[in-house]
Amino acid sequence: MRLSDTIESFIKELLGASEEDGVELKRNELAEYFQCAPSQINYVLSTRFTPDHGYMIESRRGGGGCIRIIHVERKQGDYLDYLIRERVGLSLADKDAQLLLRQLVESSTISREDGLMIAAALSPQALAVPVPETVKCALRARIMRSMLLNIARRNQRTKQPAPTALIRIEHHEV
Amino acid sequence: MRLSDTIESFIKELLGASEEDGVELKRNELAEYFQCAPSQINYVLSTRFTPDHGYMIESRRGGGGCIRIIHVERKQGDYLDYLIRERVGLSLADKDAQLLLRQLVESSTISREDGLMIAAALSPQALAVPVPETVKCALRARIMRSMLLNIARRNQRTKQPAPTALIRIEHHEV
DNA sequence: AAGACTGACTATCTTTGACTATCTAAGTAT
DNA sequence: ATACTTAGATAGTCAAAGATAGTCAGTCTT
Numbered sequence: 001m002r003l004s005d006t007i008e009s010f011i012k013e014l015l016g017a018s019e020e021d022g023v024e025l026k027r028n029e030l031a032e033y034f035q036c037a038p039s040q041i042n043y044v045l046s047t048r049f050t051p052d053h054g055y056m057i058e059s060r061r062g063g064g065g066c067i068r069i070i071h072v073e074r075k076q077g078d079y080l081d082y083l084i085r086e087r088v089g090l091s092l093a094d095k096d097a098q099l100l101l102r103q104l105v106e107s108s109t110i111s112r113e114d115g116l117m118i119a120a121a122l123s124p125q126a127l128a129v130p131v132p133e134t135v136k137c138a139l140r141a142r143i144m145r146s147m148l149l150n151i152a153r154r155n156q157r158t159k160q161p162a163p164t165a166l167i168r169i170e171h172h173e174v
Numbered sequence: 175m176r177l178s179d180t181i182e183s184f185i186k187e188l189l190g191a192s193e194e195d196g197v198e199l200k201r202n203e204l205a206e207y208f209q210c211a212p213s214q215i216n217y218v219l220s221t222r223f224t225p226d227h228g229y230m231i232e233s234r235r236g237g238g239g240c241i242r243i244i245h246v247e248r249k250q251g252d253y254l255d256y257l258i259r260e261r262v263g264l265s266l267a268d269k270d271a272q273l274l275l276r277q278l279v280e281s282s283t284i285s286r287e288d289g290l291m292i293a294a295a296l297s298p299q300a301l302a303v304p305v306p307e308t309v310k311c312a313l314r315a316r317i318m319r320s321m322l323l324n325i326a327r328r329n330q331r332t333k334q335p336a337p338t339a340l341i342r343i344e345h346h347e348v
Numbered sequence: 349a350a351g352a353c354t355g356a357c358t359a360t361c362t363t364t365g366a367c368t369a370t371c372t373a374a375g376t377a378t
Numbered sequence: 379a380t381a382c383t384t385a386g387a388t389a390g391t392c393a394a395a396g397a398t399a400g401t402c403a404g405t406c407t408t
Contacts, residue, residue: 002351002352002353003352003353004351004352004353026398026399027398027399027400028397028398028399036353036354037353037354037355038354038355038398038399038400039353039354039355039399039400039401039402040352040353040354041399042399042400042401043352043353043354047351047352050299051299051300056294056297056299057299059398059399059400060360060361060398060399061359061360061361061397061398061399061400062359062360062361062362062396062397062398062399063176063361063362063363063396063397063398064175064176064179064361064362064397064398065360065361065362065397065398065399066398066399067399113328114291116324116328117288117291117321117324117325118295119324120320120321120323120324121292121295121317121320121321123320125316125320126313126316126317126319126320126321127313127316127317128316129305129309129312129313129316130309131303131305131309135303135304135305138303139300139301139303139313142299142300142301142302142303143295143300143301143317145300146294146295146297146299146300147291147294147295147300149294150290150291150293150294151291154287154290176361176362177362177363178361178362178363200388200389201388201389201390202387202388202389210363210364211363211364211365212388212389212390213363213364213365213389213390213391213392214362214363214364215389216389216390216391217362217363217364221361221362233388233389233390234370234371234388234389235369235370235371235387235388235389235390236369236370236371236372236386236387236388236389237371237372237373237386237387237388238371238372238387238388239370239371239372239387239388239389240388240389241389269360298400
C-alpha cells in the first residue's frame with residue numbers, strides 16, 4: 001500500500017472517530033508519525049481531500065498553527081453532491097453558470113437567497129480582473145463548487161437534509 | 175491553545191463582565207499573570223483588538239498608567255456601507271478578508287451563514303487558479319464587495335435588517 | 349507517462365527582549 | 379511659591395528568533 005493511501009485512511013479514521021464534522025492536525029506531527037516529508041501531507045490533502053471529494057481545508061501557520069479538515073457527508077443520490085462532483089466540472093462559462101443557478105433555484109435545490117449570493121460572487125463585475133476567459137471559467141467552476149459545498153455542509157449541520165433528490169444525469173461538460 | 179488566544183479570551187471575558195463598554199488594565203500586571211513579556215500584550219492588542227475588529231485602544235504611560243479597551247458598537251447599515259465603499263478597497267489580502275469576515279459575524283453585521291458563504295467564495299481552494307497574488311487580491315476585493323452589496327440589497331428588500339444570534343466563531347472557522 | 353515523494357525555499361504567525369517614549373512625584377534651586 | 383531636575387513607573391516599537399504550514403520543481407516508482 002502506498003504511503004499516501006495509508007495517510008488518507010488514517011485521516012479518514014480520525015474523521016470517523018470525531019464527534020464533529022472535522023479534525024485538526026499538526027502537519028509536522030503527522031509527517032513525523034509516518035516518517036515522511038511534511039510536504040507529503042500537502043500532497044495527500046491536495047489529491048484526496050479536495051472540494052470535489054467533499055472536503056474543506058483550513059490552516060494556520062506560525063506557532064500553534066494547524067490544519068483542519070472538514071468533511072461534508074455525501075448522501076447517495078444527493079443532487080448537490082452530484083453537482084459538486086460532476087456537473088460543475090472544471091470550467092464554467094458565464095452563461096452556463098446563470099443557467100445552472102436558475103435551474104437550481106427553480107428546482108428548490110438551493111434557496112433563492114443562496115442563488116443570489118452565488119450570482120453575486122460570479123457576476124461579471126466581481127470577476128472583472130485582467131485574466132483570460134479560460135481562467136475565469138476555471139474560477140467560476142471553483143467558486144461555484146466551493147459555495148455549493150458550503151451549502152451542503154450547512155444542510156448537514158442543520159440536520160435538515162437535502163431539499164430535493166431528483167438526479168438528472170445529464171451529460172456534464174460545460 | 176496559543177497564549178495570544180488565551181489572552182484574547184481573557185480580555186473579552188473582562189469586557190463581557192464589565193458594565194461599561196470598556197475595561198482598563200495594567201499591561202505589566204497582565205503580563206505577569208500570564209507569565210509573558212509585556213510586549214506580548216501589545217501584540218495581542220494589535221492583532222485582535224483593532225478598529226477593524228471593532229475596538230478602540232487608549233493608554234497612558236508613566237506612574238498610574240494603564241490601557242483602556244473600548245468596544246465600539248456600529249450601526250449595521252452604516253457599517254456595511256463603509257465596508258463596501260471604503261474598507262474593502264481595490265485589493266484585499268487573504269488574511270484581511272478573514273479578519274474582516276470574523277468581525278462582521280461577531281458584530282452581527284452579517285449572519286454566520288452569509289459569512290461562511292463569503293468565506294467559501296474567497297477560500298484559497300476556490301481561488302486556486304494560476305494568476306499573480308496581486309490579481310487575486312483584486313479579485314477578493316471585488317467578490318467581497320459584490321456579495322456584501324447583495325446582502326445590503328436583501329436587507330433593504332426585506333426591510334428587516336435582521337441580525338442573528340451572537341455566535342462566537344472560532345479562529346479560522348470563518 | 350502518471351502518480352508518489354522529497355527537499356529547498358518561502359510565507360505567516362507568535363513570542364521575546366532591548367531600547368525608547370511618556371508620565372508622575374518628589375526633590376532642589378531661585 | 380515657581381520653575382527645574384531627576385528617579386521611578388509605566389507603556390510603545392521594532393527587529394530577531396522560533397514555530398508552523400505552503401509551494402514548486404525535480405526525482406523516483408510503477
